[in-house]
Amino acid sequence: NAGVIQTPRHKVTGKGQEATLWCEPISGHSAVFWYRQTIVQGLEFLTYFRNQAPIDDSGMPKERFSAQMPNQSHSTLKIQSTQPQDSAVYLCASSSDSNYAEQFFGPGTRLTVL
Amino acid sequence: GDSVTQKQGQVTLSEDDFLFINCTYSTTTYPTLLWYVQYLGQGPQLLLKVTTANNKGISRGFEATYDKGTTSFHLQKASVQESDSAVYFCALVEAGNTGKLIFGLGTTLQVQP
Numbered sequence: 101n102a103g104v105i106q107t108p109r110h111k112v113t114g115k116g117q118e119a120t121l122w123c124e125p126i127s128g129h130s131a132v133f134w135y136r137q138t139i140v141q142g143l144e145f146l147t148y149f150r151n152q153a154p155i156d157d158s159g160m161p162k163e164r165f166s167a168q169m170p171n172q173s174h175s176t177l178k179i180q181s182t183q184p185q186d187s188a189v190y191l192c193a194s195s196s197d198s199n200y201a202e203q204f205f206g207p208g209t210r211l212t213v214l
Numbered sequence: 215g216d217s218v219t220q221k222q223g224q225v226t227l228s229e230d231d232f233l234f235i236n237c238t239y240s241t242t243t244y245p246t247l248l249w250y251v252q253y254l255g256q257g258p259q260l261l262l263k264v265t266t267a268n269n270k271g272i273s274r275g276f277e278a279t280y281d282k283g284t285t286s287f288h289l290q291k292a293s294v295q296e297s298d299s300a301v302y303f304c305a306l307v308e309a310g311n312t313g314k315l316i317f318g319l320g321t322t323l324q325v326q327p
Contacts, residue, residue: 104257131313143258143303143317156314191257200313201246205257 102126104206106192112212113182121177121209125194132175133193133203134167143191149175150200182213216241216308220318228326233291235321237278237304240285245306247287248315249278252301261289261302299325 105124113119125132134146136159147157149169160167164182169175179186189210193203217240227233239247244266250258262271264280264287271278276291287304304318 133313133315135315142319143305143315145314145316148313150313158314193257195313201248201263201307201315202260203313203315205259207255207257 104192104194104204106190106206106209108209109207110210110212112214114214115183116181119179119182119186119211119213121179121190121192121211123175123177123192123206124173125175125192126204127173128196129194129204130172130197131195131200131203132169133195134175134177135191135193135205137189137191137208138187146177146190179211182211184213187211187213216245216306216316218304218306218316218318220304220321222321223319224322224324226324226326227294229295230293231325233276233289233294233298233323235289235302235304235323237287237289237318238285239287239304239306241306241309243309244282245309247278247280248305248307249276249287249289250303250305250317252303252320254300258303294323294325296325296327299323 107122133148145159152169164180189208191208193205195203248263249261251261252258262273264271301320303320305315308314
């Protein structure tokens with residue numbers, strides 16, 4: 101069991117560029133979650149999918165952030181026109197059908213916007 | 215909305231000391247409560263989970279008890295080791311939501327040998 105895989109581990113973008121972050125959930129898990137982690141705000145929920153369908157995107161900044169789950173083996177988080185305040189560690193987690201509260205996190209992608 | 219409060223930003227102990235990390239929560243229901251631990255360079259991992267059904271969680275020497283009266287879910291360990299140094303997050307499952315977790319800001323534990 102490889103655990104949740106996130107790529108890249110580190111990404112540096114210039115202000116105004118696009119960033120795409122990838123997540124591969126644990127095989128067999130039906131739910132995928134995205135969180136953002138900063139020193140000031142801590143761990144903030146962004147969005148989640150269940151069986152590939154978007155369930156709750158209440159934490160997503162509306163204008164530049166989008167997430168997709170085109171198949172059960174990966175999800176992407178895209179940030180358009182990145183801004184310095186988007187700098188954070190973006191964490192992906194997955195969980196099984198029987199226990200959505202027990203989420204398994206990946207190591208995160210550290211995004212730095214210059 | 216639902217919230218979790220951890221008042222201690224940093225705790226520094228020596229090996230074999232007793233650990234107590236404070237956590238209180240605010241919600242309209244009786245939620246599932248969790249403690250996650252995050253080691254340097256890794257994502258958070260579940261340490262223990264408690265529901266209203268079982269009231270107390272124990273894992274790897276850590277324990278936490280669900281107290282509905284004081285809406286608290288403090289984490290304790292009788293004797294810490296240097297390897298316990300990490301950031302500890304209290305969390306709850308948002309009311310009416312099957313998966314969204316609300317986290318506290320975290321408590322950094324540093325254990326000196």
